Amino acid sequence: MTTPDSTVAVMRLHARAHPRFDAPTIDRVSLREALSTAWAFDAFFQACEADVSHRVSMSSIGRCSIRMTCFVVDIDHRIEGTKATPSLQWRSSIREKVRALREATKQKPVLYFTKSGARLLLRLPSPIPIDTEADARAWRARYGAWLEILRRDFDIEGDTACDDFARLFRLPFVHRAGVDVEDLRDSCPDRVIAYVPSEIGIWDPALNAEQLERIEGARSELMTVSRSRNDDRTVNIDPTTLDSLLARLCYGRGLVRGVASDGSKVFVRCPFGEHENGARSSTVIFRPRERGGLGGFKCAHASCFGRSAIDALNEFLPAEKRAAGSIAHRL
Numbered sequence: 206m207t208t209p210d211s212t213v214a215v216m217r218l219h220a221r222a223h224p225r226f227d228a229p230t231i232d233r234v235s236l237r238e239a240l241s242t243a244w245a246f247d248a249f250f251q252a253c254e255a256d257v258s259h260r261v262s263m264s265s266i267g268r269c270s271i272r273m274t275c276f277v278v279d280i281d282h283r284i285e286g287t288k289a290t291p292s293l294q295w296r297s298s299i300r301e302k303v304r305a306l307r308e309a310t311k312q313k314p315v316l317y318f319t320k321s322g323a324r325l326l327l328r329l330p331s332p333i334p335i336d337t338e339a340d341a342r343a344w345r346a347r348y349g350a351w352l353e354i355l356r357r358d359f360d361i362e363g364d365t366a367c368d369d370f371a372r373l374f375r376l377p378f379v380h381r382a383g384v385d386v387e388d389l390r391d392s393c394p395d396r397v398i399a400y401v402p403s404e405i406g407i408w409d410p411a412l413n414a415e416q417l418e419r420i421e422g423a424r425s426e427l428m429t430v431s432r433s434r435n436d437d438r439t440v441n442i443d444p445t446t447l448d449s450l451l452a453r454l455c456y457g458r459g460l461v462r463g464v465a466s467d468g469s470k471v472f473v474r475c476p477f478g479e480h481e482n483g484a485r486s487s488t489v490i491f492r493p494r495e496r497g498g499l500g501g502f503k504c505a506h507a508s509c510f511g512r513s514a515i516d517a518l519n520e521f522l523p524a525e526k527r528a529a530g531s532i533a534h535r536l
């Protein structure tokens with residue numbers, strides 16, 4: 206059972222840094238404290254606990270213990286499809302909807318208003334582990350099912366882009382350029398958490414069979430692991446550890462984007478070069494059955510549908526194959 210004292214990592218962002226790239230962890234504090242503190246900087250949190258001091262991301266999976274502890278929902282205020290500053294009228298309509306949620310579930314959510322909408326937060330009845338990439342995919346599917354329930358039962362439209370387990374959310378009382386945080390706390394009760402953080406309720410809706418099936422199905426999907434835009438950072442890979450010929454060929458062309466933490470697959474840019482590269486996991490080379498073998502090839506893009514490992518091999522020149530190692534001569 207999580208308690209209101211589940212810890213969350215609070216991060217400070219540098220003035221001009223993009224939230225996804227530069228978020229050193231300041232501290233792990235209780236959820237209650239994170240939500241009620243007036244932070245002297247632009248502070249963000251993640252909806253999970255982890256046993257490391259830094260921010261967790263896809264690349265942390267398998268390297269530390271990550272446990273999802275909250276369900277955090279962003280509700281954007283949109284006028285004709287564009288994000289807009291919440292009006293008083295919009296705020297009161299959201300309050301009404303959240304009140305209905307509170308009454309139906311007998312649980313008190315945290316609600317606070319943001320620059321372009323509102324944020325809703327409930328705790329999970331027990332932590333959900335993210336130990337594998339399959340867990341991350343299942344979390345994404347589960348989050349989607351939860352948003353469906355919010356929409357269907359409470360007319361609350363959550364932002365589907367927040368289904369990433371590692372998403373950063375801005376805390377309610379933070380210092381941002383031109384805004385004095387104490388002013389914000391004392392003189393804008395309108396913006397403040399609707400329900401006290403020490404009494405944060407539990408989110409535990411009943412999922413139907415179709416939703417449960419979708420969550421299980423997400424575990425076995427090979428593609429769509431990550432929509433992260435932060436996955437094209439330079440990777441340092443020892444080519445001698447790439448035991449698939451295709452992986453070594455891709456390495457030779459500078460196409461390797463990363464290796465799965467369990468070593469079972471290598472993420473590459475598509476050697477056919479006919480489309481944008483998409484998510485890191487869109488184009489994958491699987492470990493071969495025998496060491497030095499060709500390896501399996503799978504590209505999720507439509508223009509690569511049905512292309513095999515042999516097709517991929519044929520994209521490389523004989524000289525590249527020779528350079529990829531003596532194993533090339535045997536093929």
Ligand SMILES: [Zn+2]
Nearest residue numbers: 475504506509
């Ligand atoms: Zn492709």
